Amino acid sequence: MIRKKLSYSLKNEVLAENVYANNDTLLLEKGKRLTTSDIIRLINIDIDSIYVEEEQKNIAIEVVSQVRTLWSQEDKDFTEMYVQNLDQTKNLFTQIAENKDISLQSYLNGYSNMLESVLEHTSMLHTLHKIKGHDDYTYRHSLNVSLLCGVIGKLLNLSLEEIWILGQCGLLHDVGKIKIPVNILQKKARLTNEEFKQMKQHSLLGYKILCNIEGIERHLREAAHYHHERLDGSGYPEGRRGDEIPFYAQIVAVADTYDALCSDRYYNRRISPYQAVQELLESSFKNQLNANIVVPFVQFMLSGYAGYSVVLTDKTCGKIVFIPPDEPDRPLIQTDTGYVDLRQRRNLEIAEIM
Ligand SMILES: [Fe+2]
Incomplete structure (x- = not known):
């Protein structure tokens, strides 16, 4: 952490210590982004100076600004929770990478509020993919996949306990990537064939980390290990087929593919x-992703876009005014x-949802 003089330039930086008023009332909590x-x-x-985290430990300011622009008007609490969870996901992965003893439980306390909030306000997921750029991609991807997994669990009528486990599966499915060389x-x-071979190791590495x-x-260990397996045996690392792939890993596979494409x-x-759901549907027709997971997820995602402005592949701009129930992907x-x-x-x- 570093002590800095208080000024407006500290906006978006993260508090490294609690801040108390003179009467010892907690004013701002450690970990809050200012x-x-x-x-x-x-x-x-x-107050004339405060301790803030050194920036590389936190999510890029560019990402934070985009998140705040995107959701602040709609739901301020959700926005701040999302930003805080991104920071915490980055910290968690960094600590695991540095082989530090981690307290997963204390991390999950903050995360459970985020998941609960998304389960109540599922519409937030429709704007999740407006964030541009690849800054801190792995952390954003992990958090997004976990939230998408939670919503899929809800669509499949899983119990709250199952949804909770599923959310954690999504959060940690790619943890093995911290062992993959940054280059x-x-x-x-x-990637060259050799590099791709190395990249594919992340699922086994994630499994070992979680063990x-x-x-x-x-x-959670199984989801990290098998989220790149496909029902027809074309996935990795073991080329498992059908029911040999744990169901939670099959759900993570759908959320992972969707978030990566978007x-x-x-x-x-x-x-x-819209283009991403076409790919999910194609993968389910080819018996790679589970259609029982893909279809309700696609229907949920598409049904939420009524009224959104879009750009078509021929550059025409317009607004979605009707979603046909029989072909929700062709509004x-x-x-x-x-x-x-x-x-x-x-x-x-x-081509784009605005
Ligand atoms: Fe992965």
Whole structure:
């Protein structure tokens, strides 16, 4: 941590120590990312300096700004919770990478509120993929996959206990990536065969990491190990088929694929959620992803986009005005000059949701 003089330039930095008022009332909690109103509160009680975390431990400011722009108007509490959980996920992974003894339980206390909030406000997931750039991708991906897993669990009518385990499976499914060399993880070109072979090791490495953490559920280890397996045997690391793949790992596979496709990664640019669900459906037709998981998830994601502005692949801009129940991936779009019915115009797709 580092002591810094209080000023508005500390906005977005993370408190490294609790801050108390003169009467010992807790004003701001350690781990909180500072907002302008936090700084005003501190100025008003004549605090002149505070301890903040050194920035590399926290999520990139660029990501935080985008999150705040995206959700602050809609749900301020959710926004701050998401930012705080991103920071904590990064810290957790860093501590695991440094072989420190971690307290998973204390980390999960903050995470459980986030998951609960998403289960109540599932619509937040529809805007999750507007964040651009690949800064801190692994941490954002882990948190997003965990939230998507939680919602899939809810759609499948799993119990709250099962949803809780599933959320943790999503959160830690890629923990093995902390052992993959950064030059491979962040390579901005296609991986060579040898590099890809190394990258694929992350599932086994994640399994081994989780075997060494006390109190970890078996399901979490299995999800890390088998989330790249596919039902037709085409996945890795063991080429398992069908029911040989644990069900939680099958759910993580769906959430993982969806989030990866909708996010800017180091090598690939994101595609729109509409294009991503097409890929999920195709994978389920090929018996790679489980259709019993993909179909309700796709229906849920698509049903939430009524009223959203979109850009089509021919650059036409418009708004989704009708989602046909039989083909929810081919909605009716209202444009400045009329309507585009994607059920008729099969050559067009939704390239971006605004
Ligand atoms: Fe993975």
